Amino acid sequence: MTNEFWSMGGYARYVWPCYGIAGAVLAWNLWAAGRYLAAAKLRAARALAMASSEAR
């Protein structure tokens, strides 16, 4: 059963890369968005710090 499942009726070499790429695209989206948000937060924090240091 497992073997049969993994072989995908002979189409394994197309089906699994297909799902692999889908997984990769979804993972990239998560990773890139997370990094982008972190960078934006850092930038905002820096801007705030600069503004408050100027105010003093």
Added chain:
Amino acid sequence: MTVGAWEAFLLVLHRELCLSFRRPEQLFQPLVFFLIVTTLFPLGLSLQLSALRDIAPGVLWVAALLSSLLSLDSLFKSDADDGTLEQLALSGQGLTLIVVAKTGAHWLVTGLALVIVSPIVAIALGIPTSAFAIMMLSLALGTLTLSWLGAIGAGLTIGLRRGNVLLSLIVLPLATPLLIFGAAATDRAISGTSTAGAMYFLAALCVFTCTLAPWAATAALRITLE
């Protein structure tokens, strides 16, 4: 004392033509490019004239698109660089009118010129003379549409450093329908089958673009002029 819209349109058109003919080398460059590209294709493929006929419509149209794109970069950019675009924008005439006049002039000196030299290229590519009329008409419609698509792209990329690369990136995807219908019309004219379908589509695209693109190009200019 005020200047009517038609008068203003003619004045801008006159200005553009005047500027183009003061720089004839800029006028000829796209045409020479068109000739060179279409000559390179047969050389690269080393085909017989008869076999060349099959790829001729595609070659002709791709070369026409690329060569009109070449001159689009300067449509608004040279005026933006020396500040005269601001003067035109503040002239008290609608910006759309100025955009229409400038794009129209651009088509006259590049698109129409391309249409006029296209028979030379067509002969070199083995296109029969019976197909010339349809080929030239389709090129005229296609280059006019492309001038308008390009006006939007040129308006959007005025102040940018690598503007011309971006311009191609923006305009070429929008121009795929032109390539498809234009090449199809030429292809059918060569084989002697009915060209009506493709020509109607080309004409429809042309009318559609000429109606909407002036507003889009004006909006683009307003954004980049800020």
Added chain:
Amino acid sequence: MNFASDGLEFEKVHVWRGDRHVLQGISAHVRPRELLHISGANGTGKTTLLRVVSGLLRPEQGSVTWLGQSITSSRTEYQAALAYASHEPALKSDLTAIENLRFAVGLKRRVTPKDLLAALDRTGVAACAELPARVLSAGQRRRVSLARVLAMRASIWLLDEPHANLDAEGSELVSELLQAHVQEGGLALVVAHRDLALSCPVRRLELNS
């Protein structure tokens, strides 16, 4: 020339460029027969303010009104009454001085070559009328651009550094032109570093960052 009673007003104009808050709530009211002298150090937004007033740049907050009407609602009429001279002379180098004037002024009002020549003569560059702008010196280009402002016969002048590239005599000319314009009932906004040395009423707006 028809000059209305109420002039040009801009109120609490805010403009950002990227993260930079270039104009931070600038207001002023300029009436006919008045001249507003805008000064300030480099990068304080003098040119930006002029572009906002001209209608080229829409402020993110604040309004510009002409004769009590927002300039965005009556843009073409407003801009027809406006002569703007940017920091660069805005000439096409392939066209002659008089052609440059003709294609710019001709959109505002019907002009004859004689009008244009008179304007060029007033700014002292009548001799350059038939020369392409390419061969003119920086000072001559400035004078041609002043002639363009003059020939437009507009009621509002927006001049950005009109003295740039001009010699002492040229600066004198700028002052004379401004004075005559204001005395005829026009209004002007002038960006300049130096003192304008005018006898007409001059209001000052100093920008700082």
Added chain:
Amino acid sequence: MWTWFYKLASPPYVYGVAAALRLWLFGAAALAMGYGLIAGLAIAPPDYQQGDAFRMIYVHVPGAILSLTVYTVMAAASAVALIWRIKVGHAVAAASAPIGASFAILALVTGSLWGKPMWGTYWAWDPRLTSELILLFLYVGVMSLRSAFEDPLRGDRAAALLAVVGVVNVPIVHFSVVWWNSLHQGATIVRIGAPKMPGSMLWPLLSMWLGFMLFFGAVLCMRLQAEVLNRERQASWVREAIKS
């Protein structure tokens, strides 16, 4: 009515909603995709024509549909931002573009992987593949235009205009490629008619589509938070927001 509209589009409100929705959307997306994967890969029977190769549908079709949906979202947000000068619209458009582009790439790559066993070639000038490629180019154009401007505000507005122009163009491109294809009679295309699908095949597909939609929503929320922060100038609420 309008005050309500502007409150809805105010940056702090959008930031808060996006932050709160994010986790729920991710959770729901994981559930929907989980069911879709198991049911699609293991439970659904092989297709009588394509065998197990048809299982690629469960990522290819949602990816392709989403690439169009995201473009529509981007163009709609751009239009709103241009017409009413609502800055959050630009933030939504900027946040959507990279997600949509990634889905377009997904649809193209999985499409060509599916094409190999079915058509015998990785690439055919099939109308759908060609339009998808043009769509990807449009995404790239919008993103490059936005980043090419030094002033982010102008970049936003230029990109928004291009997005709106593009959305008019996508149907024309698709239609013209269909017409062109009918002219050329290229490779025979095996089509799967969705309505004819039995439920055991269809449900996983719908579930995957829903999962992709929810996933888009979740990633959009994350990116939207970042874009709103990047565009914000009134610092008062930002201080509170980035602490959490």
